[in-house]
Structure formats: C-alpha cells, structure tokens
Amino acid sequence: MSSPNHNLHEMRDLRAIQRSLQAFASSPQTIEILRTLPHARPKHSSAPKTLYVLDSSFNPPTRAHLRICTSALLHDGSKAEPKRLLLLLATQNADKAPKPAAFEQRLAMMSIFAEEMVKEMRADGGREGVVVDVGVTKKARFVDKARVIEECGDYSSINDEGGKKPVEQVHLTGFDTLVRLLDIRYYPPDHTLAPLEELFEKHRVRVTRRTGDAWGGRDEQDEYMTKLQRGEMEGKDGKREWAGRIELVEGRKEGEEIVSSTKVRESSARRDELALLKLVTEGVGRWILDEKLYVDGG
Ligand SMILES: Nc1ncnc2c1ncn2[C@@H]1O[C@H](COP(=O)(O)OP(=O)(O)OP(=O)(O)O)[C@@H](O)[C@H]1O
Ligand SMILES: NC(=O)c1ccc[n+]([C@@H]2O[C@H](COP(=O)(O)O)[C@@H](O)[C@H]2O)c1
Numbered sequence: 001m002s003s004p005n006h007n008l009h010e011m012r013d014l015r016a017i018q019r020s021l022q023a024f025a026s027s028p029q030t031i032e033i034l035r036t037l038p039h040a041r042p043k044h045s046s047a048p049k050t051l052y053v054l055d056s057s058f059n060p061p062t063r064a065h066l067r068i069c070t071s072a073l074l075h076d077g078s079k080a081e082p083k084r085l086l087l088l089l090a091t092q093n094a095d096k097a098p099k100p101a102a103f104e105q106r107l108a109m110m111s112i113f114a115e116e117m118v119k120e121m122r123a124d125g126g127r128e129g130v131v132v133d134v135g136v137t138k139k140a141r142f143v144d145k146a147r148v149i150e151e152c153g154d155y156s157s158i159n160d161e162g163g164k165k166p167v168e169q170v171h172l173t174g175f176d177t178l179v180r181l182l183d184i185r186y187y188p189p190d191h192t193l194a195p196l197e198e199l200f201e202k203h204r205v206r207v208t209r210r211t212g213d214a215w216g217g218r219d220e221q222d223e224y225m226t227k228l229q230r231g232e233m234e235g236k237d238g239k240r241e242w243a244g245r246i247e248l249v250e251g252r253k254e255g256e257e258i259v260s261s262t263k264v265r266e267s268s269a270r271r272d273e274l275a276l277l278k279l280v281t282e283g284v285g286r287w288i289l290d291e292k293l294y295v296d297g298g
Contacts, residue, residue, distance in 0.1 A: 011111035049080035193238035
C-alpha cells in the first residue's frame with residue numbers, strides 16, 4: 001500500500017509524525033508503514049519470505065523488545081529467507097486505555113530503536129541486509145492484525161501463476177501475551193477460539209518466556225504448553241495442531257534483570273536515570289531523558 005506518509009524522514013519531527021497519524025486516523029486504512037530502514041535496501045527486501053511482527057504499545061521500546069527481535073532475526077534458523085521485521089504500534093489495545101507517551105513520541109522512539117537494532121545486528125551478527133519497518137495499525141487483536149498485514153501490498157510476492165502470495169508472518173510475543181491470544185474472552189460473540197483458525201493456518205507465533213514477574217515460573221509455562229499440545233484448546237473450538245505453530249523460546253536468564261516498559265516509566269517518574277538507562281537502548285534512553293518523558297508519572 002503506497003502512501004504519502006511512507007518513509008517519513010528519520011521520524012524525529014514530532015509534528016510531521018503527528019500529521020501522518022492524524023491522516024491515518026481519519027482514513028479508512030487499518031495499517032500503514034511509516035518508515036523502512038535502512039534507507040538503501042537490498043533488492044530482495046520487497047518480497048520477504050518470513051515477516052516477523054513485533055506488535056506492542058512501545059511505551060517505550062525496551063531491551064526486552066530488542067532481545068525478542070534480534071533473537072528471531074539472528075537465531076531462528078528454520079525460517080525462510082529473506083526475512084523482514086515489522087515493528088507495529090497498536091493505536092488500539094485489547095486491554096489498556098491509552099497512557100503516556102503520545103503516539104508520535106512512541107513512533108519517534110520506535111524509529112530510534114530500529115536504527116539501533118539494525119546497527120547492532122550489523123556489528124554483532126555480521127548480518128547485513130536486515131530490513132525493518134515501523135508501522136501503525138488500528139487493529140487490537142492478533143487475528144485482525146494478521147489479516148491487515150496480509151492485505152498490505154508492502155509484503156506480497158507474486159506466485160508462479162502471477163497471483164499475490166502472502167508472506168508467512170511470525171508474531172513475536174511474550175508468554176503473557178500468548179495466554180491472552182488464547183483467551184476466549186477476546187472472541188465475542190461466541191467466545192470460542194474458532195476465529196484463530198485463519199491465523200494458525202497461515203502464520204506462526206514465537207513466544208519468549210516471561211518469568212519472574214506476574215506470569216508464573218518455568219514449570220507453569222511448560223505445563224501450559226503441554227496442555228496445549230494435549231488438546232486443551234479443543235473444548236474451546238481450538239485445535240491441538242496449533243501447538244505446532246507456537247514456538248516457546250528462552251528469554252531473560254536466571255539472575256538477569258526483569259525488563260518491562262512499566263519499569264522504564266517508573267524509573268523515569270522516580271528520576272532514576274541509572275535504572276532507566278539499563279532498561280532501554282542508548283538512543284531511546286537519551287530521547288526519554290531529553291524529552292523528560294514519563295517524569296510526571298505513568
Ligand atoms: N521482558 C519481556 N519478556 C518477554 N516478553 C516481553 C517482555 N517485555 C515485553 N514482552 C512482550 O512484547 C510484546 C509487547 O510488549 P508490551 O508493549 O506489552 O511491553 P510491556 O513491557 O509488557 O508493557 P507494559 O509494561 O507497558 O505493560 C508483548 O507480547 C509482551 O509479552
Ligand atoms: N487476543 C488477542 O489478540 C490479544 C489479547 C490481548 C492483547 N492483544 C494485543 O497485544 C499487544 C500487546 O498488548 P499489551 O501492551 O497489553 O501487552 C497489543 O496490541 C494488544 O492489543 C491481543
């Protein structure tokens with residue numbers, strides 16, 4: 001889907017981002033790619049075979065988000081190349097009311113975060129040619145996001161018969177979000193998992209463990225996965241085979257600090273710069289401090 005907003009230059013001008021967001025909000029569009037990095041892209045990039053999607057409120061992007069993305073791009077060897085990553089800001093959340101910061105601030109941070117990620121992957125993994133998109137969607141649930149991404153012209157390739165071939169999406173989530181993805185309360189009016197059929201038929205979910213906080217320890221998370229494999233979803237019109245489309249990967253190591261966007265906002269509210277800078281990438285940290293983001297609470 002081409003748009004006048006595409007490739008907002010560097011995404012630092014908050015007013016320009018705001019104007020793009022307003023245009024998006026008042027348009028019938030449900031998804032829009034606002035920036036693609038790096039600027040000079042490898043030829044193959046327009047037709048990825050695997051599209052990783054990190055959907056988040058990015059309030060702000062953290063080192064946990066960075067790990068989720070780089071782990072997928074660098075270590076998910078089984079997926080088809082070329083790979084591409086979409087950082088997707090959800091302007092509507094399935095659970096949460098909007099909180100600080102404003103969406104334009106979040107997009108500016110996502111853009112800085114994407115630049116830092118591309119740079120880090122070049123340095124660490126020797127990985128040239130990773131293409132990262134920064135986009136927005138009005139859709140809150142994963143099943144709806146997957147559908148609008150499929151329809152987004154930026155990612156289709158042409159099949160042998162000349163038709164459009166949608167790319168396989170791998171949705172990157174934390175364990176807490178997998179539990180919510182498979183919770184029937186998000187699927188009115190029938191409140192069954194049947195609407196997820198189209199998601200799991202075509203796409204996958206790569207789940208990072210999230211332990212040591214409110215989401216249970218390793219054993220509880222393993223037990224949850226075992227129940228899925230044994231067909232726990234079937235009573236809710238889900239399918240046991242879907243478990244094969246869900247991959248659980250390691251997250252934080254034992255003893256490593258717990259990272260969340262909430263913790264960043266709390267550090268900023270306490271004016272604890274040192275704590276804040278440990279939770280986010282350097283450029284995002286600098287932006288938060290310069291803009292005095294979250295200092296009034298949130
Ligand atoms: N530390 C983490 N470990 C594993 N997954 C994470 C972690 N932080 C975020 N995620 C996952 O990344 C996705 C987007 O994260 P989200 O924006 O909800 O971050 P958050 O830190 O949970 O936010 P908040 O603290 O504002 O609730 C979600 O699927 C979430 O589960
Ligand atoms: N069943 C679902 O598809 C479902 C449930 C809960 C959250 N979500 C989405 O997950 C993303 C991350 O959510 P949180 O910021 O609440 O962790 C948001 O885009 C949110 O809308 C989707």
